[in-house]
Amino acid sequence: MKITLTVNGRGYELDVEPRRLLADVLRDDCGLTGTHLGCEHGICGACTVLMDGQAVRSCLVLAVQCDGSSLRTVEGLADPGGEPHPLQRAFSAEHALQCGFCTPGFLMVAAEALERDPAIADKPEAVEAVVGSNICRCTGYEAIRRAVTRAARECRGSE
Ligand code: FES
Ligand code: FES
Known part of the structure; x- marks a missing residue:
C-alpha cells in the first residue's frame, strides 16, 4: 500500500506491506534507527514515538495506520539548529x-x-x-x- 508520512517535518512517500510495523518502517525505510525495539509486544516502551503529538508504541502500530500522520522520533527532538532538547x-x-x-x-x-x-x-x-x-x-x-x-x-x- 502506498502511504504518506511526515517524520520530523520531512515528507515520505512509501510503498509498504500492510503487515509491517511502524517501528520497522521508521528504521528500515526512513533510515531513522534512533527508535529501538526491545520487547516487540508493547511492554518496554523502547520504541515510543509521537504520532500526531501522542506517544505510541511503534511496535504495536502498523505503518499503514499512520498514513497521513505526522510523526516525531528521537532524531527530531533537538531543535533544527542542532541544539539538544x-x-x-x-x-x-x-x-x-x-x-x-x-x-x-x-x-x-x-x-x-x-x-x-x-x-x-x-x-x-x-x-x-x-x-x-x-x-x-x-x-x-x-x-x-x-x-x-x-x-x-x-x-x-x-x-
Ligand atoms: S519494543 Fe517494547 S514496547 Fe515496543
Ligand atoms: S536499558 Fe540501558 S540505559 Fe536503560
Whole structure:
C-alpha cells in the first residue's frame, strides 16, 4: 500500500506491506534507527514515538495506520539548529543512561508529558507515571526521574 508520512517535518512517500510495523518502517525505510525495539509486544516502551503529538508504541502500530500522520522520533527532538532538547541535556547532566538502548523511548514519552503539562516538575506522581511507563534494565530509574524533573523545571522556567 502506498502511504504518506511526515517524520520530523520531512515528507515520505512509501510503498509498504500492510503487515509491517511502524517501528520497522521508521528504521528500515526512513533510515531513522534512533527508535529501538526491545520487547516487540508493547511492554518496554523502547520504541515510543509521537504520532500526531501522542506517544505510541511503534511496535504495536502498523505503518499503514499512520498514513497521513505526522510523526516525531528521537532524531527530531533537538531543535533544527542542532541544539539538544532540554530532556537530552538533562539526561546527560543527571547520568540518566548507561547502555542507552531504552533512552530514545524515555525521551519521547517524557517529551509528550512535558508538552502536555509543563507543570509536571511540581507533580512527582506524574513524573513517576512517565518513568514507570517504560523499562530500563540499567540505571535503576532514579537518575531518569531526576532528569525528567530537571528538564521540566527548565521548560517551565523558560515560559
Ligand atoms: S519494543 Fe515496543 S514496547 Fe517494547
Ligand atoms: S540505559 Fe540501558 S536499558 Fe536503560
